[in-house]
Amino acid sequence: MSTGNDDRSPLRALLGLVLVAALIAALAIYGPGLLRSVREGDNPLPWPAECTVETADGAIGLDRKQAQLATTAVALADRGAETPDVSGIDDAVLRRLAEGPPEDAGPSLTCSGTAAGDLPDEQMTASGLTPRAEQVRAAMTEVFGELPLGGFTPGGFDYGHGENSTHYDGRAIDVFFRPATEDNRRAGWRLAQWLIAHADELHVQYVIFDDRIWSAHSFRGQWRNYRAPEPANEILRHLDHVHVDVLGGGAT
Secondary structure, three states: OOOHHHHHHHHHHHHHHHHHHHHHHHHHHHHHHHHHHHHOOOOOOOOOOOEEEEEOOEEEEEOHHHHHHHHHHHHHHHHOOOOOOOOOOOHHHHHHHHHOOOOOOOOOEEEOOOOOOOOOOOOOOOOOOOHHHHHHHHHHHHHHOOOOEEOOOOOOOOOOOOOOOOOOOOOEEEEEOOOOOHHHHHHHHHHHHHHHHOHHHHOEEEEEEOOEEEEOOOOOOOOEEOOOOOOOOOOOOOOOEEEEEEOOOOOO
16 A cells, blocks of 8 residues: 655655755855865854954954964063964954054954853952952963052952942952053053953953943843943043953852
């Protein structure tokens, strides 16, 4: 006794062959260009690159390791220190990260957020920082040298910051770039962009600087306008310092 499935089998096989042939043809046409784009660091795929730098030549996609390497090289070069090999990274990326936008100081790098949700709770150490925040401080110092830091104190703060501030938990550090000149703003952006490039490994949650904020909870990782609390002065707008804080344990 015959069933309907027997009649459909040849048709399914034919459709399968047509699809395979179409895929092979597409790879023959687009494959070489796709592979070349990947080798050259472009992002021809329909999903965004992990990080993107806006340059005079347009947006250039980077993976996270490239963004980490580029921002570190720029920071070390600024100090006159030995830099890692960045021969695989477009010169336009390095120039923009070093110099910033030509029209005004500001961000050029964005990186997608990857906030970990399974981190253990941490208690404040004797320095007034949690171990994760201490890790950020040590990493910044290794790359940028001694920095003017604040926002934490042995024993912790119980006043002086906004309600529910991560400074009270020892999870936040302020890095000062005073006065708020254009040169200092560009220097602050070099640090801010280094922080977001390394946010995944350092468990960075927020970076705030120069009226802008970056969040690890944002998948796209775009810089957004920061709404400073009143009286919205230079300090509260973070014009003279980079604020960085780390994820806490459990609910953050």
